[in-house]
Amino acid sequence: xxxxxxxxxxxxxxxxxxxxxxxxxxxxxxxxxxxxxxxxxxxxxxxxxxxxxxxxxxxxxxxxxxxxxxxxxxxxxxxxxxxxxxxxxxxxxxxxxxxxxxxxxxxxxxxxxxxxxxxxxxxxxxxxxxxxxxxxxxxxxxxxxxxxxxxxxxxxxxxxxxxxxxxxxxxxxxxxxxxxxxxxxxxxxxxxxxxxxxxxxxxxxxxxxxxxxxxxxxxxxxxxxxxxxxxxxxxxxxxxxxxxxxxxxxxxxxxxxxxxxxxxxxxxxxxxxxxxxxxxxxxxxxxxx
Amino acid sequence: xxxxxxxxxxxxxxxxxxxxxxxxxxxxxxxxxxxxxxxxxxxxxxxxxxxxxxxxxxxxxxxxxxxxxxxxxxxxxxxxxxxxxxxxxxxxxxxxxxxxxxxxxxxxxxxxxxxxxxxxxxxxxxxxxxxxxxxxxxxxxxxxxxxxxxxxxxxxxxxxxxxxxxxxxxxxxxxxxxxxxxxxxxxxxxxxxxxxxxxxxxxxxxxxxxxxxxxxxxxxxxxxxxxxxxxxxxxxxxxxxxxxxxxxxxxxxxxxxxxxxxxxxxxxxxxxxxxxx
Numbered sequence: 264x265x266x267x268x269x270x271x272x273x274x275x276x277x278x279x280x281x282x283x284x285x286x287x288x289x290x291x292x293x294x295x296x297x298x299x300x301x302x303x304x305x306x307x308x309x310x311x312x313x314x315x316x317x318x319x320x321x322x323x324x325x326x327x328x329x330x331x332x333x334x335x336x337x338x339x340x341x342x343x344x345x346x347x348x349x350x351x352x353x354x355x356x357x358x359x360x361x362x363x364x365x366x367x368x369x370x371x372x373x374x375x376x377x378x379x380x381x382x383x384x385x386x387x388x389x390x391x392x393x394x395x396x397x398x399x400x401x402x403x404x405x406x407x408x409x410x411x412x413x414x415x416x417x418x419x420x421x422x423x424x425x426x427x428x429x430x431x432x433x434x435x436x437x438x439x440x441x442x443x444x445x446x447x448x449x450x451x452x453x454x455x456x457x458x459x460x461x462x463x464x465x466x467x468x469x470x471x472x473x474x475x476x477x478x479x480x481x482x483x484x485x486x487x488x489x490x491x492x493x494x495x496x497x498x499x500x501x502x503x504x505x506x507x508x509x510x511x512x513x514x515x516x517x518x519x520x521x522x523x524x525x526x527x528x529x530x531x532x533x534x535x536x537x538x539x540x541x542x543x544x545x546x547x548x549x550x551x552x
Numbered sequence: 553x554x555x556x557x558x559x560x561x562x563x564x565x566x567x568x569x570x571x572x573x574x575x576x577x578x579x580x581x582x583x584x585x586x587x588x589x590x591x592x593x594x595x596x597x598x599x600x601x602x603x604x605x606x607x608x609x610x611x612x613x614x615x616x617x618x619x620x621x622x623x624x625x626x627x628x629x630x631x632x633x634x635x636x637x638x639x640x641x642x643x644x645x646x647x648x649x650x651x652x653x654x655x656x657x658x659x660x661x662x663x664x665x666x667x668x669x670x671x672x673x674x675x676x677x678x679x680x681x682x683x684x685x686x687x688x689x690x691x692x693x694x695x696x697x698x699x700x701x702x703x704x705x706x707x708x709x710x711x712x713x714x715x716x717x718x719x720x721x722x723x724x725x726x727x728x729x730x731x732x733x734x735x736x737x738x739x740x741x742x743x744x745x746x747x748x749x750x751x752x753x754x755x756x757x758x759x760x761x762x763x764x765x766x767x768x769x770x771x772x773x774x775x776x777x778x779x780x781x782x783x784x785x786x787x788x789x790x791x792x793x794x795x796x797x798x799x800x801x802x803x804x805x806x807x808x809x810x811x812x813x814x815x816x817x818x819x820x821x822x823x824x825x826x827x828x829x
Contacts, residue, residue: 449640450669458669
């Protein structure tokens with residue numbers, strides 16, 4: 264039955280439940296989550312005021328909001344405002360993310376196509392992966408200076424391994440039956456690669472990209488902590504030095520927005536590319552026989 | 553016993569498949585040798601429906617993979633249409649126990665995969681795929697994704713995929729083993745109909761004795777490892793066969809004979825009636 268039929272029958276007598284109310288009934292969390300957030304902010308505001316917590320320990324949400332507006336109202340190239348620093352940090356994140364995850368993906372893909380190469384390198388890759396690469400940040404700043412390059416290198420280093428490891432795992436996890444089918448059809452290695460291996464590895468690769476997006480923000484901030492002239496990390500450092508907690512918290516908000524933005528873009532791409540994975544993960548496993 | 557006859561390798565029509573003294577020995581990592589198949593000789597006529605039954609691990613699947621060119625016999629010769637099989641061939645369609653449909657492709661795209669891989673003209677292949685999908689009752693599902701279809705429908709799509717390049721030979725490795733009993737009976741009727749319409753040579757492996765007898769012109773009974781041909785049983789029940797055949801005394805007699813070969817005893821209760829699974 265189509266929606267128009269229902270409308271024709273019911274409109275004269277009483278109102279049909281609106282689309283919004285149906286949505287709310289099906290997914291109550293879309294109402295509960297924002298209400299919870301508002302309650303949390305109000306509770307925070309009041310408790311800070313009532314308990315007389317000094318602003319340099321914990322600011323109220325309204326102070327943070329004021330600081331955020333002030334920072335955003337500054338000029339595009341104002342060193343005291345947020346736009347310049349956000350721009351610097353964001354470009355470092357994007358450059359490092361693309362370079363690091365791209366290199367990891369390409370290398371992982373190439374290595375996974377050669378079994379001996381993969382087997383030989385695996386032990387070293389695992390060893391390097393378990394190193395805390397963030398500890399290299401001071402050395403990298405020393406090598407590449409206080410500018411953009413050192414941050415991009417740190418971020419690239421951090422995002423390289425998630426992609427390397429997940430693409431190796433993804434290309435290894437190709438279903439054997441699919442490969443056998445392709446072999447029975449007489450498919451060459453190139454055809455098998457594009458028609459089976461790449462689609463099979465994509466869910467793993469997207470998991471790697473998601474990890475890498477988080478690491479890239481961490482890398483940018485840590486890199487800027489270690490040594491930089493511009494960027495949100497330097498802003499946090501100078502604000503905490505001046506006991507400007509509201510300012511520091513407002514920078515956190517900008518960093519979260521960057522994080523949420525990257526996550527949403529990745530998710531949107533993933534939904535288009537991997538529309539089939541949800542169902543596959545929940546599908547019943549085929550019985551043995 | 554007119555319904556059951558042991559026949560020799562000589563068939564009326566020239567064989568499309570000739571298996572001559574095939575052995576298959578696997579070597580494990582520990583260098584142990586395991587004999588999977590022993591001295592298999594068999595000829596299959598063009599258009600014939602042959603089923604292979606045998607206990608688990610008797611090498612049924614290995615034999616099918618050798619026919620498909622996916623594995624090589626350790627010794628002996630396998631010829632299709634007079635030429636030895638050494639690699640996968642284009643005139644063979646293969647159906648596995650699982651549908652093995654790619655979840656990122658629609659049903660039509662899945663069915664077209666063999667045509668795509670083998671670089672056939674796509675317009676003609678698409679027309680043929682639609683025709684076949686209509687034949688198996690999936691005409692309205694060509695734009696759906698595999699996950700939106702039931703197990704039986706997925707397996708029908710897999711059979712369609714095997715038929716899209718019009719192979720002369722259809723190899724099926726327990727194609728209905730993962731389906732429930734009712735779907736399985738339907739699929740058996742449908743396969744009989746498809747075979748009747750397309751006149752392919754079909755080699756089907758199953759662990760269900762009634763299914764083997766229901767579908768076959770001849771049932772090849774393999775013994776336990778190493779798999780060797782215990783007996784070849786001709787099924788003379790006229791076609792098209794309906795599910796009523798299941799309670800036919802001749803049908804029960806053939807099933808009973810196979811059971812006796814496989815288990816050593818004739819299971820009277822199980823021989824008559826029952827489903828195909």
